[in-house]
Amino acid sequence: MSRWPLAAAFAAGAVSVAGFGDPALDFVPIAGFALLVWLWTREPSARAGAALGLAFGAGLFLVGVSWVYVSLHRFGMMPAPLAALATLLFCLYLALFPALAGYLQGRLSLAPAPRLLLAIPALWTLTEWLRGWLLTGFPWLSLGYSQADGPLAGLAPVLGVFGVSFAAASAAGAIVALFTVRGPGLFAALASLAALAALGAVLRGVEWTAPRGEPIEVALLQGNVPQELKFVPGRFEETLETYARLAAGTRARLVVLPETAIPRFLHEVDPRYLERLAAAVRARGGDMLVGVPVLDGERRYFNAVISLGASAPQTYAKSHLVPFGEFVPPGFGWIVAVLHIPLSDFARGPAAQVPLDVAGERVAVNICYEDAFGEEIIGQLPAATLLVNASNVAWFGDSLAPAQHLRIARIRSIETGRTTLRATNTGVTAIVDHRGTVVARLPSFRQGVLEGRVQGRSGATPYVAAGNRPVVLGSIALLALALWAGRRQSRKASAGRHLSA
Numbered sequence: 001m002s003r004w005p006l007a008a009a010f011a012a013g014a015v016s017v018a019g020f021g022d023p024a025l026d027f028v029p030i031a032g033f034a035l036l037v038w039l040w041t042r043e044p045s046a047r048a049g050a051a052l053g054l055a056f057g058a059g060l061f062l063v064g065v066s067w068v069y070v071s072l073h074r075f076g077m078m079p080a081p082l083a084a085l086a087t088l089l090f091c092l093y094l095a096l097f098p099a100l101a102g103y104l105q106g107r108l109s110l111a112p113a114p115r116l117l118l119a120i121p122a123l124w125t126l127t128e129w130l131r132g133w134l135l136t137g138f139p140w141l142s143l144g145y146s147q148a149d150g151p152l153a154g155l156a157p158v159l160g161v162f163g164v165s166f167a168a169a170s171a172a173g174a175i176v177a178l179f180t181v182r183g184p185g186l187f188a189a190l191a192s193l194a195a196l197a198a199l200g201a202v203l204r205g206v207e208w209t210a211p212r213g214e215p216i217e218v219a220l221l222q223g224n225v226p227q228e229l230k231f232v233p234g235r236f237e238e239t240l241e242t243y244a245r246l247a248a249g250t251r252a253r254l255v256v257l258p259e260t261a262i263p264r265f266l267h268e269v270d271p272r273y274l275e276r277l278a279a280a281v282r283a284r285g286g287d288m289l290v291g292v293p294v295l296d297g298e299r300r301y302f303n304a305v306i307s308l309g310a311s312a313p314q315t316y317a318k319s320h321l322v323p324f325g326e327f328v329p330p331g332f333g334w335i336v337a338v339l340h341i342p343l344s345d346f347a348r349g350p351a352a353q354v355p356l357d358v359a360g361e362r363v364a365v366n367i368c369y370e371d372a373f374g375e376e377i378i379g380q381l382p383a384a385t386l387l388v389n390a391s392n393v394a395w396f397g398d399s400l401a402p403a404q405h406l407r408i409a410r411i412r413s414i415e416t417g418r419t420t421l422r423a424t425n426t427g428v429t430a431i432v433d434h435r436g437t438v439v440a441r442l443p444s445f446r447q448g449v450l451e452g453r454v455q456g457r458s459g460a461t462p463y464v465a466a467g468n469r470p471v472v473l474g475s476i477a478l479l480a481l482a483l484w485a486g487r488r489q490s491r492k493a494s495a496g497r498h499l500s501a
Contacts, residue, residue: 001048005039006055012036013059013098019146020064021403029146032056034172036098037120041180046106053102057095064141065091067399071325075227075395094138097131098124110482113185116173117192119482122475125166129472132162132373136323139372140404143168148410148436152196154203156414156436157461160374163471164411167196209417209434209459212385216359219252220423220431220450222442223261227394227425230263239263240273246449247277253286254359256423259367259392262292265301278308285310287358289365289423291390293346300347305365305390307358314356316365317349320373325395355384361456363388364418372408374415375467382464385456387412387420394426402428402444410436415463419454 016032019025036056040049068090073083101123108119124143132139144164147153152167159166170192177189223242229235243261262269269292281288287309294304294315302317303326321327326346355362364384366377368391377387389409393402406428413420414436422430427444431452442448 001043001051005043005048005052009036009039009052009055010059013056013061014063016060016146017064017141017400020141020407021400023149026146026148026150029143030168030172030175033124033143033169034175037116037173037176038180040102040105040120041112041116041176044106046103049102049104049106050099051102054092054095054099056102057098058092060098060141061091061094062088064400064404065094067396067401070397070399071395074397094131097127100130101127108482109487110485111185112181113177113188114482114485116177116181117170117188118478120173121166121169122478122482124169125162125471125475126479128165129162129468136320137373140369140408145404145407145411148407148414151200151204153411153414153436154200154206156411157206157208157417157463158203159471160415160463160468161411162468163463166471166475167200171196207417208461209457212456212458213360215453215455216254216361217252218254218256218421218431218452218454219247219250220256220421220429220442221246221258221261222424222427222429222446222448222450223258224426224445224447225263225394227392227397230260230394230425236264240269242447244273244276244280246447247280247288250449250451251284252451253281253284254361254363254421255281255286255288256388256390256421257288257290258423258425258429259291259303259305259390260293261290261390261425264293266292266294266304266306274308281309285359287311289356289358289363289388289390291367291392291423296347302349303346303367304349305356305367305388307356309358311356311358314358316353316356316367318346318367318370319349319351319353320370320376321346321348322369352379355380361385365390368392369405371405371412371420374412374463377412378416378464378467381416381418382458382460384418385458386454387416387418389420389422390424391422392425393428398445402426406430406432406438406441410438415461417459417461417464418457421454 012032012035016029019028039052069083069087072078073080104123105120128142142165144161147164147168152164155163155167174189174192225239287307289305291305293301295301305316307314355364362385364380365388371389409420409422410432413432417434419434420432429450430441431439433439440452442450
């Protein structure tokens with residue numbers, strides 16, 4: 001295989017990143033994947049398929065998650081060469097999953113149409129799902145996230161983001177088939193594109209959940225505390241005053257602060273300050289959700305969100321932690337000496353937690369990148385009426401990460417039929433309605449209060465009821481069917497050669 005197919009695959013992956021941030025470019029990842037699929041048809045061997053998949057993944061992740069370098073070097077104080085090497089190795093690890101899909105599709109013996117429309121999409125979906133699970137998982141830049149604004153998003157409440165990934169990959173395969181297949185396969189490709197667009201549009205119009213109670217006024221506080229100053233001695237009091245001032249300026253019933261808005265253990269915070277925050281909302285029967293690390297009686301500390309105000313005190317402790325950023329995997333204690341990240345060895349909160357009863361709503365809280373794991377979010381549903389994500393994406397500076405994270409939150413709202421409130425330190429602080437539309441947002445890297453009126457909702461989408469099982473099992477079934485069909489086709493061809501001889 002010459003170098004140009006590898007360069008084309010790398011470029012296709014790199015360009016695809018644009019569709020995960022800008023809603024006007026959601027067609028780009030499908031086009032990029034279509035180019036990869038076309039390259040796979042030109043280079044049919046499993047080895048070439050793996051190399052092309054690796055090149056595509058390298059382009060996708062080296063560009064798309066380049067912000068890992070910002071976190072490691074600028075804020076983690078890791079030396080630049082070591083941070084660059086760590087980022088490269090992480091991205092190449094992620095690229096192994098597209099490489100696996102490429103290798104496996106090269107091993108299939110199938111007619112072009114079922115290969116392009118079913119087998120390759122099924123393999124891509126399964127390897128995306130595997131990437132989101134293995135070694136605690138990293139499902140960032142799954143193909144389905146790029147489709148929050150298109151008709152394929154209608155599949156999210158039914159099959160989740162991986163179901164949207166399957167549909168997007170199938171659409172890309174159909175596009176390739178239009179230019180490479182003739183006869184019945186061409187009609188199958190046209191029918192597939194039409195069916196996906198029509199099904200997505202119809203499902204997009206379905207109201208899977210219903211309003212519950214009266215709308216409430218909410219306020220999301222964005223303190224814009226520079227990450228490099230957040231844990232500096234002497235800055236603590238200024239940070240507290242910032243949030244107290246912002247909270248005093250709103251009359252909302254539910255007020256939400258970002259992750260670790262209070263950058264000190266809860267027991268070290270002056271109780272008079274906590275009472276000051278609580279008093280700001282208690283008088284109107286409201287509550288405040290505050291991000292703060294919490295130490296328990298066993299000397300474990302948690303990345304947590306606590307409630308203050310009219311309701312009984314409640315706590316959510318983050319369960320899905322970031323490796324190296326929030327916990328140190330066994331055998332990697334030495335990395336603490338390289339990375340200067342405060343509070344980098346949190347304990348894991350309980351896997352099963354209940355929504356917080358605050359401000360007349362039942363709020364499913366998640367912290368930072370926990371909302372990238374859809375099947376974990378639905379663990380608090382259908383009981384929850386609202387979703388709240390408290391984040392501090394300041395760790396990644398002015399990079400692609402905040403826009404990508406907002407796209408993830410939008411898909412979570414579509415999957416669950418719930419409004420998402422995103423309170424962040426530096427952005428993107430936003431209100432996302434139950435259909436995944438951003439109804440309000442604050443400019444990034446500015447202090448501010450985002451106020452809005454939101455509606456709690458009840459009921460369960462099919463995805464809330466079943467999770468990822470249908471799309472995973474369905475993809476496995478499709479591959480099993482493809483293997484059976486391929487073997488049957490091979491036997492027929494062998495029998496034909498035998499008769500002709």
